[in-house]
Amino acid sequence: MITKTAQELAIPVGVTLDRFIMHSQSAFPYATGELSQLLRDIALAGKIINREINRAGLVDIAGGNGTENVQGENQQKLDIVANIRFIRALKNGGEVCAILSEEDEDIIHTGNNHGKYVVAMDPLDGSSNIDVNVSIGTVFSIYRRVSPINEPATKEDFLQGGRKQIAAGYILYGSSTMLVYSTGDGVNGFTYDHSLGEFILSHKNICCPANGSIYSVNEGHYNSYPEFVKHYIGTCKEKSFSARYIGSLVGDFHRNLLKGGIYLYPSTKKDPKGKLRLLYECYPLAFIAEKSGGKASDGFGPILDIVPSSFHQRSPIYLGSAAMVEKAIGS
Numbered sequence: 001m002i003t004k005t006a007q008e009l010a011i012p013v014g015v016t017l018d019r020f021i022m023h024s025q026s027a028f029p030y031a032t033g034e035l036s037q038l039l040r041d042i043a044l045a046g047k048i049i050n051r052e053i054n055r056a057g058l059v060d061i062a063g064g065n066g067t068e069n070v071q072g073e074n075q076q077k078l079d080i081v082a083n084i085r086f087i088r089a090l091k092n093g094g095e096v097c098a099i100l101s102e103e104d105e106d107i108i109h110t111g112n113n114h115g116k117y118v119v120a121m122d123p124l125d126g127s128s129n130i131d132v133n134v135s136i137g138t139v140f141s142i143y144r145r146v147s148p149i150n151e152p153a154t155k156e157d158f159l160q161g162g163r164k165q166i167a168a169g170y171i172l173y174g175s176s177t178m179l180v181y182s183t184g185d186g187v188n189g190f191t192y193d194h195s196l197g198e199f200i201l202s203h204k205n206i207c208c209p210a211n212g213s214i215y216s217v218n219e220g221h222y223n224s225y226p227e228f229v230k231h232y233i234g235t236c237k238e239k240s241f242s243a244r245y246i247g248s249l250v251g252d253f254h255r256n257l258l259k260g261g262i263y264l265y266p267s268t269k270k271d272p273k274g275k276l277r278l279l280y281e282c283y284p285l286a287f288i289a290e291k292s293g294g295k296a297s298d299g300f301g302p303i304l305d306i307v308p309s310s311f312h313q314r315s316p317i318y319l320g321s322a323a324m325v326e327k328a329i330g331s
């Protein structure tokens, strides 16, 4: 008879997100646990959105809602659902005094003026992929407020600049659902185990490969790209790099983060300042890129160094493996 060890008989579940957060917090003797709780609130909202997305074909929450968001883009029903879910989770959690969302023009005061943190987020990114069952994501960025505690948050809390983020990350609703985040010390990824209802550590200390052979760009806009971008795309073709673009920033970024590659969204004639939003798309992914050894540039300098002037401002972005970003922008 073949005997099995305890490990073989009952395979360990692994480290849950809660346990990981708890252990990370204990490394900081003065940590109060509020940031940890905030990360848990984000994970909870992610689980709920994951459930909604999985049911989208069965209940009436797929497709357009017939409304436009603050950017003049058609809102999908799931955009609205995800926005409500996140706002509710962060309001109920209590650590966040205000939220900036892609879906709303102004900041949303949670009523928790005692909260130390503000969150900028895109609750559901990749709208065009929602009702065709292709990967979509949530992106978030966390700051410690600069306005006085116990008073309403101000716009300065959100316009601190990318280097002031204290944590950032994303949730990818893909072939599996993953939460990837960093509090500044490494980047870790957690895969959602539906049967347990838990995010489990699956990608410890993610390091973005220094170089790669995947480029992700919408070549439909090629004619209106700056010359240096056309030149770079040409070099990718000469080297027979793989073109991979699903049009969901989080999915495209995640692939390149793990495998080595570059995501480009340059300025175009239609969007001369770029399409992606600085505060809740570019900054958080630039934070993850840098903390994992990659780079993020707007074509002139690091994305994280851009001084923001408005909530929904846009930026061109070149993001991913350090050597590829450097080559693309010609530095």
Ligand code: FDP
Residues within 6 Å of the ligand: 125, 126, 127, 128, 129, 218, 247, 248, 249, 250, 252, 275, 276, 281
């Ligand atoms: P979407 O408009 O579908 O929400 O955030 C904007 C974004 O998606 C990114 O997720 C995506 O990478 C990009 O825009 C796609 O834009 P194009 O259709 O112009 O390529």
